[in-house]
Amino acid sequence: MNPNAIVQAEQVTKIYDEGAVPVQALRGVSLTIEPGEFTVIAGPSGSGKTTLLNLLGALDVPTEGRVFFEGQDLSTLSRRERARLRLYKIGFVFQAYNLIPVLTALENVEFVLLLQGVPERERRRRALEVLEQLGIGELAHKRPHEMSGGQQQRVAVARAVVSRPRLVLADEPTANLDSATGARLLDLMEQLNREQGVTFVFSSHDPQVIERGRRLLWLHDGQIEREERR
């Protein structure tokens, strides 16, 4: 096992057994994510990108094979322990932004810190700091419905990074954005990666995202077809 790895998947298989016909979403995938990576899992829809991302993010457990997060086998953790791991170690950016609609941008960013039990004053300070860093300080007191998609997704990035997680997982983050807005969002994430060493793993089939990845994993029919490093 790689001692530097943040997360490591070993021969993972995932079968969805809900419908009449079981669907094999992943067929023996192995990969390692190390600190500082800016990695894109690419592939057509249905290739298993999101499934793989869910496994790496401790949102789901594989049918076979194992996933280690910082050396810990996720299959040995309870639901509660996995939730705690996600809270402290992993940030998420979703395709549909998924901010809490009743909270302002600032409060959305604060919410993660609230769950971590950070005192209110410090919560506020850190959340404002992150919003300022990402250049969206002026959105602090806006609710999601008062913001554009690009603005919401920037707030979602702020929420994902505010507690300085080991790993940020972004599932099709630009899918709902026009290309200029998507480009600015990617600039932002690159900047975080470069300046603060935040580790990003994307799943996407957006050429714009794929172009930016420093490491590319092509997924096809639940298997890694090829890997590129730039």
Added chain:
Amino acid sequence: MSFRGVTGLARVAWRNLWRNRRRTLIVLSSVVVGVFVLVLFDTLNLGMVEQMLDNQLRLHIGHVQIHRQGYHANPAVERFFRKAEALRQQVAAEPEVRAVAPRVLVHGLLSSAYNNGGVQLVGVAPEAESLVTFIADQIVAGRYLTGEGSEILIGERLARKLEVRLGDRVVAMAARPDGQIGSEVFRVVGLFRTVSADFDRTMAFIPIDRARAMLGLPPDAAHELAVLLDDARQADALKARLQAALPDTLEVLTYRDVVPLLVMQRDLYAEMMYLIYLIIGVALIFGIINAMLMAVLERLPEFGVLRAIGMSEGRLFLLVSLESLLLGLLGTAIGWALSLPVYAYLARHGLDLAVFSEALAAFGVGSVIYPRLTLRVVWNAWLIIPLVAWLGALYPAWRAIHVEPVEAMRAV
């Protein structure tokens, strides 16, 4: 989780509550109406049962009674005590005592030219009696006793039965301690009508001296001292004090000893209020479950996101149940705010149930009911209704925490 964390979640819960304003207002108004009805119903019910007991006590019983030892168990005419006036003064000197009335009591027969009936003959000192009970205020025809001559005061219903009118003569007969039958002719000087139909059929008041003469008792004899206190709750303390101070030949009883059934009845009526709480609670809880369940089901994807970013099941459960609890607390507050002015009005003017006064008379309640607010009512409403609201959130909250983060997000 820290208290800070809870207040943070409560803020989110509060805002969630107003996402579907109309649904929240509908459920909220049902809680408000529930609390409004409960508060008024409970205070009126309590007022009624307290009044019922109080009426019985002020009608005849008083708060404390003193007899010769054993009289209460077996009220025989020969069980009288002497030196009634000295004893009356001694008891009247106690600080919490408002008035003391001596009585000579005997069961007897009252006959008119047309009919007769068994009665409780009560020999009273008119002045003292009018201070302990409100019999003097219940005269509907004629006058109250003066203590002079062969006067008798009977209930309107008894008069109807005996077919006598004011000024008519009736003959009272009763067994004397010496085994003879004492009898005497009285003239009806007054008719009374109280809140109790039973009382109006069976009680007859005569001057205490006449009663003693008729029964051949010594002039300082009495069967009973009826004591009225400033506050019924002082009865036990006075009883204890008097028992220590008075000779063993006398028994001291509180109204609880004299009419335990009435006291039980009052407590039972108060307890029955919980049935009403249960009914209203059940009615409310289904509305709350329904509303919360809708609120939860339409937000499942959002809960999936919260789970994904690491919110524990416990906190998600807390978030959902806080929404309901806040709704219950708000509804209770508004319900109280609305019911208090109505309560204040009723406490001042009473609720006039004249339409039902016949039925109420059978229960010994006046036709005007005054609500009574106690700490118990306050506790009940503030505890039970928010609890019901919280209980109503249990199933919806359970649904919320069982969302799979992955599945919920796929639905987005």
